[in-house]
Amino acid sequence: MRRWARLSSTPIVDDKWFRVTADRCEIAPGKVIEPFYVVHEKEWVHVYAVNANSEVLIVRQYRYAADAICSELPGGVVDPGEEPERAAKRELLEETGHVANRWSYVGKLYANPARQTNSVHIFVAEVLDLAGEQALDESEEIIWSFSTQSEINDAILRGEFSQALHVASLYRVQQFLRARGDA
């Protein structure tokens, strides 16, 4: 199957949080398409943090583009030079005040590989402790709570846990836990 060749790539937006290029691509010998817009996002992390009662830490926050309040797994952006696991630990602490003593890497999934460059790295965090307060940016308002897997499934059915990227991470984590013999 043919890969495309990047003939040129012109920056259109070059912001700290968002970068877009307009690319000129050779999709077959002599066949060129342009512009093909690419969204360059930093890598992302999702954390499936589970307590001793098998309840999962869920965060709720407002998401502007869809104008919706969404339930999600804790997570966020991997900073430049940061390892994904370090980002996962930082985001869990910042968003929920929790630390975990057992971390497992589940795998990664492309966020939207046709248009967008990045992947979501998925972690399981176990043996949780509430270590302190949230440490949020002033633009962030996040409410955390614990839910059972069955409550999460009900929330998906009701459209409250409705972020495709986070539903995908739940699938990967359940696959991971089954392979480990937990579920």
Added chain:
Amino acid sequence: MRRWARLSSTPIVDDKWFRVTADRCEIAPGKVIEPFYVVHEKEWVHVYAVNANSEVLIVRQYRYAADAICSELPGGVVDPGEEPERAAKRELLEETGHVANRWSYVGKLYANPARQTNSVHIFVAEVLDLAGEQALDESEEIIWSFSTQSEINDAILRGEFSQALHVASLYRVQQFLRARGDA
């Protein structure tokens, strides 16, 4: 939980396939952030098309932004004025040459609600017939085949079925089929 108010929205890219605005948002009384970039995508559809042997129709194609060959469910963009179910039928036929005689709407998930406006609408298509040839754009190269659910799970573990949006749709479909008593 506070919603943001859109004070203004300035077009940055306004292409047939891709639209970006830079928005000025009041996130709390007197507190403004700008620019907040929003990607305006058309609605998307995914089709879980399953044959009499419970095998699922999978398409493989090259995805430029991630430079990866991905296994996915058939699907694509809902055209302006088109109903999602009609788009699902059209995409299934164009990408694989198949028609289905039984269609069920599973639900929708936000693709990436922080940054992106659209949702993925998920359908189950049953009682399949191979009605003709693929009808692809000249930039498209798609290979279709049938896989069992266990082969799909193995492909996810190997990183070959690695599109978060499509993994999310599988989760929703399995939930839907369980609720219907199929699995």
